[in-house]
Amino acid sequence: MSIGYVIKEGFAGLGRARLAALTSMFSLFIAVLLIGVLFRLGYNAYEVTQLLQQQVEVEVFLDDLNSTEVQLMEGRLTENPGVTGLSYISKDSAAQVFQQEFGTGGEAIAELDFLPASFRLVITEDYTVAQVDSLVQEINTYEGVDEVRFNMALLQMIESRTDTLFMFGGAIGIFILLVAMILVFNTIRLTIYAKRDLIKAMKLVGATNAFIRRPFLVEGILQGLIAGGLAAVVVYSLFYWGIPYFMPQIGVLSWPFGKWYYLVGGIILLAIFLGWWGSRWAAHKFIKDMGVSS
Incomplete structure (x- = not known):
């Protein structure tokens, strides 16, 4: 009722x-x-x-490493919790990419064999700019790494x-x-x-x-x-x-x-x-x- x-x-x-x-x-x-x-x-x-964050690449340029050292570097990068994926670009592949981007005028430069091998990293989506910067600083200390580049300004924006x-x-x-x-x-x-x-x-x-x-x-x-x-x-x-x-x-x-x-x-x-x-x-x-x- x-x-x-x-x-x-x-x-x-x-x-x-x-x-x-x-x-x-x-x-x-x-x-x-x-x-x-x-x-x-x-x-x-x-x-x-x-x-957009996924499209911001972190590229790790390597010293002259043999195949075993490259595999070890790949394993070390993969074990990092901030890295969800990576792709390896050999010196030959880097030269081909350079030629494609700069056309016929870049063939002579590419033949100089100055382009290093590198890894392109996919970073965890929820990483902040500070965390990505910290990760880059850490990777820079790895033996065999020549330089690490990423567009920090774009990530900050x-x-x-x-x-x-x-x-x-x-x-x-x-x-x-x-x-x-x-x-x-x-x-x-x-x-x-x-x-x-x-x-x-x-x-x-x-x-x-x-x-x-x-x-x-x-x-x-x-x-x-x-x-x-x-x-x-x-x-x-x-x-x-x-x-x-x-x-x-x-x-x-x-x-x-x-x-x-x-x-x-x-x-x-x-x-x-x-x-x-x-x-x-x-x-x-x-x-x-x-x-x-x-």
């Missing part, structure tokens, strides 16, 4: 303050929609930065831009979430105020504080469910049909974790959580202010 009352009152609460409820749901809809778009774009930006992007995006996301929670809070506050006499009467006949709060929590959850569902439909349609139609290149970008339903499910759950938390916040505060003991 109490469960039916709680659900019924939760739905009824949406109709008691319709304008406030619609405002709250619209704000929740906009909030989780923007969060979903930001997360999708942020995830794709993260993938792009990871791809990628890391700096990525950090700025995520900090800025995170700040916007937190602001949007706070605004949405405050609007839900105000909506539930108006509903509680409209029922203040009924709440006091219920306490007089023995209704518990938890029982009084439940309909307001249901109302907040319903607001979040409706807003989140609408936002999920818009985000899915926007990225699955809308944007790829006008900008086909966007269609090749992957969904977070490879599937669309992770983002869509996350949007709905986030909206429900915001609705629940905002209503819980308001119910605890204003029922207590009315003199209802907790």
Whole structure:
């Protein structure tokens, strides 16, 4: 009986303050929609930065080593936890690459046999610039290594831009979430105020504080469910049909974790959580202010 009352009152609460409820749901809809778009774009930006970092090569130039020494060097480099892969470029291969890059004019220079053998390293994706620099310094100390080169300036730029992007995006996301929670809070506050006499009467006949709060929590959850569902439909349609139609290149970008339903499910759950938390916040505060003991 109490469960039916709680659900019924939760739905009824949406109709008691319709304008406030619609405002709250619209704000929740906009909030989780923007969060979903930001997360999708942020995830794709993260993938792009990871791809750029992988394209920054660390090249280890070797002294004149025999085949056994080259194998030993390869094993030593492979054992390093920061190295996930490598490729060996012999002196002959280096000369061929030089000729391909500089054309016929480079053949005479390549024949001078001045190009050293080298290893091109693939570095662990989550390594920072400082860690890559430390790795380079360590490899420089290896016997048989003539020089180690990598584009530190490019790595620093990628890391700096990525950090700025995520900090800025995170700040916007937190602001949007706070605004949405405050609007839900105000909506539930108006509903509680409209029922203040009924709440006091219920306490007089023995209704518990938890029982009084439940309909307001249901109302907040319903607001979040409706807003989140609408936002999920818009985000899915926007990225699955809308944007790829006008900008086909966007269609090749992957969904977070490879599937669309992770983002869509996350949007709905986030909206429900915001609705629940905002209503819980308001119910605890204003029922207590009315003199209802907790």
